[in-house]
Amino acid sequence: MADEKGSDFVYEEPFLIPSRGLFIFVCYRLGTVESDRCCTGTCSKGTGKESFGLIELKQVTKKYGKGAKTTEALSSLDLSVRKGEIFGVIGHSGAGKSTLIRCMNLLERPTSGEVWVDGVDLTKLSKQQLQSKRRGIGMIFQHFNLLSSATVYENIAFPLRLAHMDKEKLAAKVDDLLQLVGLEDHKDKYPAQLSGGQKQRVGIARALASDPQVLLCDEATSALDPQTTDSILRLLVDINQKFHLTIVLITHEMHVIQSICDRVAVIHQGGIVEQGAVTDVFLKPKHPVTREFILGQAGESAQLALDAPHDGSSRLCKLTFLGQKTYDSILSRTARETGVDFAILQGTISKIKDIPYGQLIVRLEGDPGQIEKTIQRVTAEGLDVEVLD
Amino acid sequence: MWGLDFSTLDWNEIGVASLDTLKILVSSAIFTFLLGLPLGVVLYQSSRSSSGWVRTVYTVLSIIVNILRSVPFIILIVALIPITVSIVGVSYGVLGTIPPLVIGAAPFFARLVETSLREVDRGVLEAAQSMGASTWQVIMKVLLPEARPGLFAGITITIVTLVSYTAMSGMVGGGGLGDLAIRYGYYRYQNEVMIISVLFMIILVQLLQMAGDRLVKHFTRK
Numbered sequence: 001m002a003d004e005k006g007s008d009f010v011y012e013e014p015f016l017i018p019s020r021g022l023f024i025f026v027c028y029r030l031g032t033v034e035s036d037r038c039c040t041g042t043c044s045k046g047t048g049k050e051s052f053g054l055i056e057l058k059q060v061t062k063k064y065g066k067g068a069k070t071t072e073a074l075s076s077l078d079l080s081v082r083k084g085e086i087f088g089v090i091g092h093s094g095a096g097k098s099t100l101i102r103c104m105n106l107l108e109r110p111t112s113g114e115v116w117v118d119g120v121d122l123t124k125l126s127k128q129q130l131q132s133k134r135r136g137i138g139m140i141f142q143h144f145n146l147l148s149s150a151t152v153y154e155n156i157a158f159p160l161r162l163a164h165m166d167k168e169k170l171a172a173k174v175d176d177l178l179q180l181v182g183l184e185d186h187k188d189k190y191p192a193q194l195s196g197g198q199k200q201r202v203g204i205a206r207a208l209a210s211d212p213q214v215l216l217c218d219e220a221t222s223a224l225d226p227q228t229t230d231s232i233l234r235l236l237v238d239i240n241q242k243f244h245l246t247i248v249l250i251t252h253e254m255h256v257i258q259s260i261c262d263r264v265a266v267i268h269q270g271g272i273v274e275q276g277a278v279t280d281v282f283l284k285p286k287h288p289v290t291r292e293f294i295l296g297q298a299g300e301s302a303q304l305a306l307d308a309p310h311d312g313s314s315r316l317c318k319l320t321f322l323g324q325k326t327y328d329s330i331l332s333r334t335a336r337e338t339g340v341d342f343a344i345l346q347g348t349i350s351k352i353k354d355i356p357y358g359q360l361i362v363r364l365e366g367d368p369g370q371i372e373k374t375i376q377r378v379t380a381e382g383l384d385v386e387v388l389d
Numbered sequence: 390m391w392g393l394d395f396s397t398l399d400w401n402e403i404g405v406a407s408l409d410t411l412k413i414l415v416s417s418a419i420f421t422f423l424l425g426l427p428l429g430v431v432l433y434q435s436s437r438s439s440s441g442w443v444r445t446v447y448t449v450l451s452i453i454v455n456i457l458r459s460v461p462f463i464i465l466i467v468a469l470i471p472i473t474v475s476i477v478g479v480s481y482g483v484l485g486t487i488p489p490l491v492i493g494a495a496p497f498f499a500r501l502v503e504t505s506l507r508e509v510d511r512g513v514l515e516a517a518q519s520m521g522a523s524t525w526q527v528i529m530k531v532l533l534p535e536a537r538p539g540l541f542a543g544i545t546i547t548i549v550t551l552v553s554y555t556a557m558s559g560m561v562g563g564g565g566l567g568d569l570a571i572r573y574g575y576y577r578y579q580n581e582v583m584i585i586s587v588l589f590m591i592i593l594v595q596l597l598q599m600a601g602d603r604l605v606k607h608f609t610r611k
Contacts, residue, residue: 105519127523134521145516148610149534159520161530190610210520 053080053116054246055104055214060113062099062270073099074110075270081248083213086240086353088261088278089250090293096270097250101218104248105137106130118213135163138207142219144199146191152202153178153187159209177205181235197228204235208243215239217249221256233260237353254293258282258352266290278352283320283359283384305346305361306388314365316345317375320384321358331362334377340366361388395581403569403582407589409483410565413555417490418548425495425547426540428454429502430528436503454496462493463557486563490554498547505539506532537608545601549594556590566590 057079063070073096081087091097102108103115106122115122117137125133146155156177160170178184181201191199200220207215217236221229237260240247251257257264257278264282265275266289273287285291310316319331326349335342342362349358364371379385432454435447460468466489470480473488509532517531533540556567566586574583 107515107519131521131523134519137519139516139519141512141516143510143512145510145512147513147531147535148510149537149608158517158530162517162520162522162526192611206520216519 054083054118055079055081055248056114056116057100057103058114058116060100060103060110060115062096062103062108063111072270074103076113077271079265079272079275081214081246082263083246084240084244085262086236086247086249086260088257088264089248089267090252090254090257090264091250091267092252092289095267097252097267098218100267101216101248101250104214104216105134105139107139135159135210136212137214137216138210138212139216139218140200140203140207140220142222144191144196144203144223146199146202146206148191151188151190152183152194155191155202156205156209159206163210173209177209180208180239181205195228196224197231200224200228200232201235204232204239208239208245212245214246214248217247219250219252222251222253229256230259236260254282258350260353262353266293279322279355279357282352283322283357308343308345308363310363310389313368314363315371315375316361316363316388318386318388319358319360319362319378320386321349321356321360322384323355323357325382326356326358328381330378330381330383331360334374334381335364338366338370338374338377340364340370340374393581393584395585398581398585403566403585403589406564406566406569406586410552410555410567410590410593412483413486413490413558413563413565414548414551417487417494417551418544420487420491421494421498421547421551422544424491425498426502428495428499429506430532432499432503433506433532434524434528454499457492457496458500462489462554463560465489465493466558466561466563481562481564483564486555486558486565490551490558493554494547494551497550498543501543501546502536502540505536505543508539509535538605541601541604541608545598545605548597548601552590552594552597566593 057077060074060077060079061072062074063072065071077096077100079100089097089100099108103110104117106115110123113123117133120133122130122133147158150158153174156174157170160173165173174187175184178187181204183198183201183205186194186198191202194202203220204215215236220236221232224232233256236247236249239245240260249256249261261278263276264278265272266281266287267273268287268289274281274285274290281290282294285294306316308316321328321330331342334340342364344360344362346361347359349356351357364374375385375387428450432447432450435443435450438444438447457465469489469492472492473480473485476488477484479485513535514527514531517527522530553567555563555565556570557563559565559568559571562568566589570583570586570590573579574581574586
């Protein structure tokens, strides 16, 4: 995963910089430059590595209403989504996340600012140019928005018919898509005859029909039950990997971000308050709103841990394991060596996308010097230690 | 029975009148549809527009539609005589009935179209837009197909209304069953003719409504 702060190479992408606009510096690791540069061009198969912004929002402001009643849904927001990644935007309802994603294909036209997708500023395009550009940006919706008067097959064929694709190619394409989303047996049904999950699969197939580079997901799983949500998320990860499709999703569920996103932005009152790799943001949240989202998952038990009795001879620490270290016996090994005892007061061991992590709140007991030594040792072993008291 | 004698009825004349009614109905329904549907779409589209002058177009159209709908039909027929003559050459009979019927019913149908278009889920329109559909494509491939049940219901209501309008046009010698009922039945006290004419019209309306309901049901997917 790229770490924006810690990268050692700064690359300035000339064609993304508008003459009067803001300079965007996109940082990524040395060594991936060649392949990344290829990805921004015409080559459709990426390398799987992150690169600079496929979608760039620059100083995007969206106001509703006129005069004294004006409300600002987005205020001077900057955002960059890299090619091939799954980018999540999380926020409470009313934070502006829906407006944000709808600005990415100009369903909502920003009051000011620029929306760059694949090197083109959408706000400068004519109506026709925008229509053809939109074919490269798929979108799925919370309420699916399928044509109720058309069958599954016709719904998927719809964008192809808009583009006047010839019959045989169209039939082959739709059959492929039906197979991809597992709805071959339902192709002659109408949306009303399908379950929510099946409807979203139709939505996904329809969005993929015109071979987009980007898939925008507007609360795509919010109307689904947990099992169905998981199956849809798995499908999204599949298509992300298979087609190297860039996915932007908005949600109010941390679970969605944790399961499939590479990077996340937290939106609050029309602005991005925190963003970065999901592992960073999730394990070390800085902004109160981010904390709230994460605590929403494990809030009570964390509080329980902080309430646990401890005195001068013990210390409360939060240990974070990430990646392969999650599987190592670092804590017990170190404790045995330093002669310190520990009690686990709260813990989570899980995955962020496919990266294992563990986060434990432990109470270290014993000689203060040895406790200090333990903390130093596990830090040296690569754990992140936060002393809570 | 009740002092009625159906044996003297001129069935030939009733047959001709029935046929006339059907002719009037079919042709005025076609023209009402051709005029009212685009008008309804224009009303719907212009009411949603963010541009100032398009909204003005909407207001003007809306006022015209309201005026045409508020004038009693019997007065409309008379008032429209010059226009009727200039279009079809006569102001009476089957031909002379059609223009006022269309002008009277098209605004009514347009409102029904507008209402049923408003029922279409905006999300679906947005989805089509997000796929790069042009305004024309959105109208032809999303708006109208999605509104189909409502449109068929509107057509049915309009045609049934046309049946009663044809009866009124009988007042000015419009031809058809309504004409027959008024001229023979009402003016000449031939109750038998009136009863049969009205009975035929009742049957006609029943059949039309049943056919309309079936169409609506057939195209409803929700």
